[in-house]
Amino acid sequence: MTTSNLRTPLYSAHVALGARIVPFGGWDMPVQYTGILGEVAAVRTGTGLFDVSHMGRLYISGPRATEFLDWVLTGSVESLRVGRARYCMICNEKGGVIDDTIFYRLAEDRYLLIPNAGNRDTVVAWFQRWLDEKLPTGCEIEDRTEATALLALQGPAAAEAMDRLCSEPPSSMRPFSWQENQFQGTPVLLGRTGYTGEDGFEIVADADQAASLWQTLTEHGATPCGLGARDVLRLEAGLPLHGHEIDENTTPIEAGLERFVRFDKEYVGSDVLRGQHEKGVARKLIGLKMPGRSAPRAEYAILDQGQPVGRVTSGSYSPTLDTSIAMGYVGASRAEAGTMLEVDIRGRTAPVEVTPLPFYTRPRR
Amino acid sequence: MSPDDRKYSKEHEWVKMEDATQALAGITVYAQDQLGDIVYVDLPKTGATIRFMEKMGEVESVKAVSDLFSPITGEVTEVNERLLDHPELVNEDPLGEGWMMRVTVSDAAELDQLMSAEEYEAFLSGLS
Numbered sequence: 001m002t003t004s005n006l007r008t009p010l011y012s013a014h015v016a017l018g019a020r021i022v023p024f025g026g027w028d029m030p031v032q033y034t035g036i037l038g039e040v041a042a043v044r045t046g047t048g049l050f051d052v053s054h055m056g057r058l059y060i061s062g063p064r065a066t067e068f069l070d071w072v073l074t075g076s077v078e079s080l081r082v083g084r085a086r087y088c089m090i091c092n093e094k095g096g097v098i099d100d101t102i103f104y105r106l107a108e109d110r111y112l113l114i115p116n117a118g119n120r121d122t123v124v125a126w127f128q129r130w131l132d133e134k135l136p137t138g139c140e141i142e143d144r145t146e147a148t149a150l151l152a153l154q155g156p157a158a159a160e161a162m163d164r165l166c167s168e169p170p171s172s173m174r175p176f177s178w179q180e181n182q183f184q185g186t187p188v189l190l191g192r193t194g195y196t197g198e199d200g201f202e203i204v205a206d207a208d209q210a211a212s213l214w215q216t217l218t219e220h221g222a223t224p225c226g227l228g229a230r231d232v233l234r235l236e237a238g239l240p241l242h243g244h245e246i247d248e249n250t251t252p253i254e255a256g257l258e259r260f261v262r263f264d265k266e267y268v269g270s271d272v273l274r275g276q277h278e279k280g281v282a283r284k285l286i287g288l289k290m291p292g293r294s295a296p297r298a299e300y301a302i303l304d305q306g307q308p309v310g311r312v313t314s315g316s317y318s319p320t321l322d323t324s325i326a327m328g329y330v331g332a333s334r335a336e337a338g339t340m341l342e343v344d345i346r347g348r349t350a351p352v353e354v355t356p357l358p359f360y361t362r363p364r365r
Numbered sequence: 366m367s368p369d370d371r372k373y374s375k376e377h378e379w380v381k382m383e384d385a386t387q388a389l390a391g392i393t394v395y396a397q398d399q400l401g402d403i404v405y406v407d408l409p410k411t412g413a414t415i416r417f418m419e420k421m422g423e424v425e426s427v428k429a430v431s432d433l434f435s436p437i438t439g440e441v442t443e444v445n446e447r448l449l450d451h452p453e454l455v456n457e458d459p460l461g462e463g464w465m466m467r468v469t470v471s472d473a474a475e476l477d478q479l480m481s482a483e484e485y486e487a488f489l490s491g492l493s
Contacts, residue, residue: 020401035456036427037402228401228428293405293452294425317404317427346423346430 008053009149009210017224025117027054030226037319040232042223043196044320047155049214049222050230052195056120057144057204060103060127061110064138069103069111072130072268074252074261080105085176085191088260090115090123091269095251095276099123099242102193104178112189112204116242120145130268149210153222154200154233156362161220162190162201170201184216195230197237198362235325236318238287238358244298244313245285245327253277254329255285256357283310284335287355288326288343293317296326296343296352303342303349309334312343318359325359326352367393367486368460372436372479374418375488379460380436380479382470390436391464392424392455395489400426403455406448408433408465413441415468417475422465424455433465437475443467 005028014021019030030051032039042048060069069077075088085104089097099119104112115123120143127141153162159171167182170190178191186209194200205213218224231241240246245255251269252261253276263274290296295315302310315326326343334341339354367373371381377396381389397403405425415421415435422433444466448454455463480488 031428032401035402037404037453232427294407295405297430317425319404319427 006054006146008051009207010051010053010214013211013214014051014224019224019226022227024227025054025119027117029054030224032226032228033224036226036228036232039223039225039229040319043155043198043225043229043233045156047153047157047161047222048196048225048229049217050152050154050225051149051210051214052152052202052230053145053149053207053210054117055145055150056113056115056117056123057148057150058113058115058120058124058127059106059110059142059144060113060139061142062139063109064135065109065111068127068131068135068139069113070265070267071134072127073101073103074267074269074273076262076265077103077105077111082107083177083179085178085193087176089246089252089257090126091252091267091273092248093269093272095253095269095272096248097242097246097250097252097255098126098248100240100246102191104189104191106178114150119242147207149205149207149213151203151205151210151213151217152194152196152200153203153217154194154196154198154225156199157221158198158200161217161222165216165220166190175199183213186213188213195239196233197239197358197360198233231314232316232318235314235316235327236320236358236360238327238360240285240327241314250329251276251281254281254283280332282332283329284332285313285327285357286330286335287357287359288312288315288328288341288352289355289359290324290326290343290350290352292324294345294350295324296328296345296350301344302328302330302352303344304334306342306349309341320360325355327357367482369482371460372476372481373485373488374434374436374479376418376434376436378434378436380468380476382473382476383467385473386469387442388437388439388468388470389464390466390468392433392459393485394459396431397456397459397463400424400429400431402427403452406452406455406465408444408448409441411441411444415439415441417472417478436479437468437470438472439468439470441466442469
């Protein structure tokens with residue numbers, strides 16, 4: 001290996017568990033431990049544990065932090081209460097998605113923002129540019145990614161497990177809220193958030209506490225899960241992945257993410273997004289279902305009666321639904337649910353049906 | 366680790382002669398491990414002719430698609446139908462119940478171009 005990828009505080013724990021390690025977003029990350037199918041099933045039926053320390057932890061603070069974030073984020077920052085979290089996009093002037101992110105309001109003037117691993121440097125540079133241009137004082141960015149760890153405990157049994165291990169029972173937390181808690185005496189920040197379509201928590205702790213948290217959670221029945229399972233889970237839940245469904249040349253409106261975009265404030269890209277919201281868009285993100293287990297994969301052509309009309313952005317066999325699923329872009333006229341199209345599977349034309357997203361919604365328990 | 370009752374290709378297929386003309390073929394332990402959980406196996410039909418080191422099918426795991434290359438020239442006389450509903454057999458027992466097809470071999474001399482178990486193990490250790 002000649003690469004110099006970053007490694008999370010749990011890297012040696014992953015290796016000890018026999019994980020297969022792959023480069024992802026500038027980090028050496030576990031793609032699977034025992035197998036993707038078993039790891040997906042653990043999250044859908046019990047608890048799965050992910051090391052997502054490769055994602056960024058950016059602390060934005062200062063008297064003008066709210067004003068600043070309202071200028072660079074598509075969601076409303078000012079209206080978010082302390083104790084809550086929100087998902088939204090960071091867009092460029094053309095409305096293209098630089099990154100999607102969850103941010104937590106830690107205090108009136110302090111926020112934690114979680115960018116994707118591969119976009120962290122881009123986001124920091126983008127923010128710094130706008131700070132220099134618009135708010136040279138009153139707001140600071142602190143990148144604590146490498147000083148902290150981020151774990152995700154996901155699945156229907158996650159809340160019960162956390163209640164046994166934390167001083168305050170996290171099961172009472174609302175979705176998209178956060179709290180400070182003690183995990184067996186270790187101070188942690190818990191968010192009731194995730195990227196799997198299940199209930200669960202994301203846990204921020206100091207980097208040197210990561211190994212003991214990981215060990216405790218696995219001893220309490222959580223199954224170690226890698227990025228392979230995470231990708232299947234988020235696809236089943238219809239959640240976009242930056243670099244696939246969204247990128248700098250794709251807008252949140254095209255990606256069907258309007259509900260995370262405010263049209264009543266001014267921010268970078270807002271003019272374009274408002275225009276698309278009012279006039280409509282030429283292409284749209286769709287879900288596709290294909291019977292069987294052979295899957296449409298990213299970059300495969302979507303066809304209509306043999307003619308190319310779009311492309312797949314992500315696709316996989318869905319073990320939860322036992323069918324193959326994909327997302328992709330087509331012209332808006334073909335985006336209606338129930339529309340029959342085809343996908344070019346390595347030279348073989350296979351019928352697919354446009355399907356509403358998400359493919360999977362967790363049962364109410 | 367690889368049994369010496371069969372031959373191995375650089376594409377990680379194996380072929381095992383059952384008698385003078387009939388052979389079984391499949392993929393190796395290494396191949397299934399690299400692919401991860403296999404969800405779909407696309408094999409030639411019974412009666413099809415397959416040719417040495419030419420593409421004969423595909424195997425899909427959750428994350429990847431991989432071409433299958435025929436380790437021998439011949440006519441397919443049987444495919445392992447169980448793999449349609451239970452592709453995980455390829456992961457669980459790639460050298461046994463996860464076999465892929467039975468072939469009437471046209472030219473057994475082709476086997477000399479494949480690796481012995483010992484040569485294949487040496488080949489694998491050169492890959493990592």
